[in-house]
Amino acid sequence: MDYNFLFDPSILADLDYSSWKSSFRPGVSPHTPGHGLKVRPLCATDYDKGFLGVLAQLTKVGTVTREQFMARFNAMKDDKSYYVCVIEDLNKREVIGAATLVIEQKFIHSCGMRARVEDVVVNDTYRGKQLGKILTVVLIMLSKHLGCYKISLECSDQKLPFYQQVGFKQDGTNYMVQRWET
Amino acid sequence: MDYNFLFDPSILADLDYSSWKSSFRPGVSPHTPGHGLKVRPLCATDYDKGFLGVLAQLTKVGTVTREQFMARFNAMKDDKSYYVCVIEDLNKREVIGAATLVIEQKFIHSCGMRARVEDVVVNDTYRGKQLGKILTVVLIMLSKHLGCYKISLECSDQKLPFYQQVGFKQDGTNYMVQRWET
Numbered sequence: 002m003d004y005n006f007l008f009d010p011s012i013l014a015d016l017d018y019s020s021w022k023s024s025f026r027p028g029v030s031p032h033t034p035g036h037g038l039k040v041r042p043l044c045a046t047d048y049d050k051g052f053l054g055v056l057a058q059l060t061k062v063g064t065v066t067r068e069q070f071m072a073r074f075n076a077m078k079d080d081k082s083y084y085v086c087v088i089e090d091l092n093k094r095e096v097i098g099a100a101t102l103v104i105e106q107k108f109i110h111s112c113g114m115r116a117r118v119e120d121v122v123v124n125d126t127y128r129g130k131q132l133g134k135i136l137t138v139v140l141i142m143l144s145k146h147l148g149c150y151k152i153s154l155e156c157s158d159q160k161l162p163f164y165q166q167v168g169f170k171q172d173g174t175n176y177m178v179q180r181w182e183t
Numbered sequence: 184m185d186y187n188f189l190f191d192p193s194i195l196a197d198l199d200y201s202s203w204k205s206s207f208r209p210g211v212s213p214h215t216p217g218h219g220l221k222v223r224p225l226c227a228t229d230y231d232k233g234f235l236g237v238l239a240q241l242t243k244v245g246t247v248t249r250e251q252f253m254a255r256f257n258a259m260k261d262d263k264s265y266y267v268c269v270i271e272d273l274n275k276r277e278v279i280g281a282a283t284l285v286i287e288q289k290f291i292h293s294c295g296m297r298a299r300v301e302d303v304v305v306n307d308t309y310r311g312k313q314l315g316k317i318l319t320v321v322l323i324m325l326s327k328h329l330g331c332y333k334i335s336l337e338c339s340d341q342k343l344p345f346y347q348q349v350g351f352k353q354d355g356t357n358y359m360v361q362r363w364e365t
Contacts, residue, residue, distance in 0.1 A: 063293035073294040111245035112255040153360040169359035176358040177351035178335040
């Protein structure tokens with residue numbers, strides 16, 4: 002492999018979307034996200050391809066040195082619970098979208114696993130191309146492939162219709178939080 | 184150590200609750216949860232002390248053999264992101280409560296960490312003794328000690344007042360899920 006991938010890229014390449022009901026625009030799919038675009042696992046080299054800049058369109062990233070990035074990348078790689086997926090614009094050699102699937106091990110559900118969708122973002126100049134939908138569908142099918150019994154996420158009111166169209170439902174459960182960061 | 188703990192028990196033993204504002208009943212605290220009761224990390228031997236039976240009061244556990252339990256216990260121990268805390272009734276040598284803190288590593292927030300409260304349950308014959316509150320406060324202070332920038336959870340409407348009293352707030356974020364298990 003040319004790249005230092007966070008996880009085996011064949012997992013994404015081999016994902017089967019034939020059971021996926023909802024449709025994309027003609028010609029668009031997770032395997033063909035658009036001209037010159039490719040969905041793949043995060044790479045160590047994405048530090049230089051704008052990965053953190055894309056995340057900064059979502060929330061506070063702060064200062065992250067190359068050493069800090071690599072330490073976190075390697076910790077996630079060793080952990081094997083983090084599936085950070087990105088979309089690269091191959092012509093620009095630039096990361097223009099990202100989304101993370103995190104797996105949580107359980108004792109409940111026969112020592113099952115649950116999945117969570119985290120940190121979905123698409124570069125604002127690439128919006129309206131179904132790339133957020135593609136990333137989310139990749140994570141859904143990936144969690145199914147990995148054998149999780151459920152997948153969940155947290156989102157604003159504004160994003161409810163987006164996630165409803167790919168099968169997420171509100172089930173009366175409330176999200177609560179407390180923060181310490183200043 | 185006599186027990187095969189999931190994580191270093193001194194982390195719980197040394198937790199400082201002096202900054203904790205909300206009160207417990209007289210004489211009750213995370214360090215003194217009640218007569219003959221002790222808060223501690225999950226142990227491998229808890230398979231024989233009713234740990235799974237307590238979880239079954241919360242949700243579906245299914246069949247979990249000793250081998251499956253140990254495999255999951257060891258995977259969680261190696262991972263170092265799982266802080267399953269239990270309350271043992273030392274006289275009965277029985278686990279009568281449990282709650283899990285799960286840590287998620289991030290690139291955002293300067294390669295920060297967030298925490299989640301999962302699978303909080305107290306044996307129904309021990310309810311009304313503030314043991315659920317104690318377990319939750321332990322997890323909150325533990326996540327703060329570990330340096331997380333936030334802690335979150337999902338709960339039913341019925342549980343909102345319980346979690347509000349220990350500092351959790353709804354912030355307009357919605358929880359969404361899809362399940363595959365039959």
